[in-house]
Amino acid sequence: MSARQMLITLWQFMRPYKTVLAGAAIALVFTALVTLSIGQGVRQLVDQGLSGSSSAALTNAVVILLGLAGLMALGTYARHYLISWLGERVVADLRKAVFSHLVTLHPSYFETNRSGEIMSRLTTDTTLLQHIIGTSFFMALRSALMFIGALILLLITNLKLSLMVLVGVPAVLLPIVLYGRRVRKLSKASQDSIADVGSYAGEIIQNIKTVQSYTRERYEAQAFAAEAEKAFEVAKRRIRQRSLLIAVVILLMFGAVSALLWVGGNDMIAGHMTSGDLAAFVFYAFLMGSAVATISEVYGELQRATGATERLMELLAVQSDIPAPCEPESDPLPASAQQSVSRHTPAQVDFELVDFRYPSRPDQPALQQLNLHVAAGKSLALVGPSGAGKSTVLDLLQRFYDPGAGRILLDGVDIRELDTGVLRKQIAVVPQQPALFTADVLYNIRYGRPDAIEAEVFAAAKAAHAHDFIEQLPEGYGTHLGEQGARLSGGQKQRIAIARAILKDPKILLLDEATSALDAESEHHVQQALQALMSNRTTIVIAHRLATILHSDSIAVLESGRLLAQGRHHELVASSPLYRRLAELQFQEPESRSAR
Incomplete structure (x- = not known):
């Protein structure tokens, strides 16, 4: 991406604020x-004030300069405020656009892209763009205006010296073009390396208990130091090239000014120009040189911004494999699907010859020719060894992925015909490892239904047997839980997740070992709550402990993504070798131990 392409890309975010942009330009x-x-004021000060003998002329020249300084201060205030406001506003809009797009992306994108790198693009890259839009870009425009204006006034002041300047300008601009390409490549590499450092640090901090449990602190510190050093080496190459660019430009600029002073001084001594003309000419030449130096410095910043913009646009360009939910106001449904989204009747779920492979593991089938039937208001338990495809069934039903072959029906309607938002509103999930947010208890439970009143939240918490321990927290329902609910035990997290599902009041309930983190007494109470919640709802349960699903209406035995058998507990014990082996391991092993 070139600087021109970058500006064209950013223009779509600047366009809504054309009035502010126009004010900043003015x-x-x-x-x-x-x-x-001010250059003309300097000329008048030297010729009529300093070189003359009139105090009034000197006072007049100084007053003019002070007036110009006041006007420049006023204009600078307006320019700085408007430009800074525009930079902050555009970057805020850009961050919102990127994040709004991120939350609609397919889960497979996050399987193959590190969250730390994505966050670096959302924070570090946008911060860089804020500096470019709010400072550097308009500095470059100002410098370009100063260069053009100073050049015109130079030509008016002294033609011979102006021709010398015109000859010298290409020599100053040449290194900008030559080194600019190197700076752009190194800037992109530098941004990528910074993202790697942030991603590595985020992963370690997220798993700090594991790191400390295995006493890997020293190793991780050394590994992070190595990542930081790699980022520093890339940054060092970028800084070297950019510093060399600035140094060469400054050397050429002051060399040109020195030559102008020598030629102009000789002309002044010879009487071909006044001292005021020379002073004004040097002032304008200095403005030109400063403008060129600023442009060369900003050019390096623009190269960094180009890399940052390219990384952000890559995020915005990612297309999700699953369409994002429509807005509620624009959410037409097929006529055949109207019944399937009714909140008051349970839904029938069918998997018909479903094949599926995860995008990150295309050579490994997750489901093969899977047929499942869950009658409306009934429960189905999924059992089988790890990797059998149990969690995949839940992912496909929520349409995080679409099957490669076959179809999934909700009351006879292919779920691909339903808007994903409408579909997922009918489903509540209680996962094995519940996800909690860095907020208070009330927010985490109400996440299932944001419009719920506090009384409904309290009722859901009581049904999940969570109300008592919540009341004992320092601030009750207003207690912040820390990152990922770090202030709660595993069982408490699970009960918060169950309360969230109860509050959502779904048609379809998905339980992924929902009681696995509970002690025996809590499990007893929560099982009772879940039984009430499962009433008149279609429920699919993933179970590793068969004791929790003995009373399910149906049990499906999966292995390697295939359905081996389906029926009630006593039927499967008689007909399915795999299920019988699992049952023997879980129900007879304690007796064997006691016999010893």
Whole structure:
């Protein structure tokens, strides 16, 4: 992506604020004109004030300079405020656009892209763009205006010296073009390396208990130091190239100014120009040189911004394999699907010859020719060894993925015909490892239904046997839980998740070992709550402990993504070798131990 392409891309975010942009441009032009006018004030100060014998002329020249300085201060205030506001506003919009797009992306994207790198793009890259839009870009425009204006006034002041300047300018611009390409490549590499460092640190912090449990603190510190050093080496190469670019430009600029002073001084001594003309000419030449130096510095920043913009646009360009939910107002449904989204009747679920492979593991089938039937208001338990495809069934039903072959029906309607938002509103999930947010208890339970009143939240917590321990927290339902609910035990987290599902009041309930983290007494109470919640709801349960699903209406035995058998507990003990082996291991092993 070139600098021009970057600006075209960012324009779509700047377009809504054309009024502010116009105001900033007016202030920019105004301050440039005032700055250029100062050169004429310098000429008058030297010729009529310093070189003359009139105190009134000196006072008049100084007053003019002070007036110009006041106007420049006023224009600079307006320019800086408007430009900074625009930079902050555009970057805020860009962050919102990127994040809004991220939350709609297919889960497979996050399987193959590290969350730390994504967060780096959302924070570090956008911060860099804020600096570019709010400072550097308009500095470059101001410098370009100053360069053009100073050049015109140079030509008016002294043609011979101006020709010398015109000859010298290409020599100053040449290194900008040559080194700019190197800086752009190194800037992209630098941003990527910073993202790697952030991603590594985030992963370690997220799993800090595991790191400390295995006493890997020293190793991880050394590994992070190595990542940081790699980022530093990339940054060092970028800084070296950029510093060399700035140094060469400054050397050429002051060399050119020195030559102008020598030639102009000789002309002044010879009487071909006044001291005021020379002073004004040097002032304008200095403005030109400063403008070129600023442009060269900003050019390096623009190269970094180009890399950052490219990384952000890559995120915005990612297309989700599953369409994002529609807005409620624009959510037409097929006529055949109207019944399937009714909240008051349980739904029938069918898997018909479903094949599926995870995008991150395309060579390994997760489900093969799977046929499942769950009658409306009935419960189905999924059992089998790890990797049998049990969690995949839940993922497909929520349409996090679409099957490669076959179809999934909700009351006879292919779920691909339903908007994902409408589909998922009918489903509540209690996972084996519940996800809690860095907020208070009330927020985490109400996440299942944000419009629920507090009385409904309390009732859901009581049904999940969570109300008593919540009341004992320092601030009750207002207690913040820390990152990922770090302040709660595993069983408490699970009961918060169950309360969230109860509050949602879904048609379809998905339980992934929902009582696995509970002690015996809590499990007894929560099982009772779940039995009440499962009443008149279609329920699919993933179970590793067969004792929790003995009373399910149907049990499906899975292995390697295939359905081996389906029936009630006593039927499967008689007909399924795999289920019989699992039952023997779980129900007879304690007796064997006691016999010893």
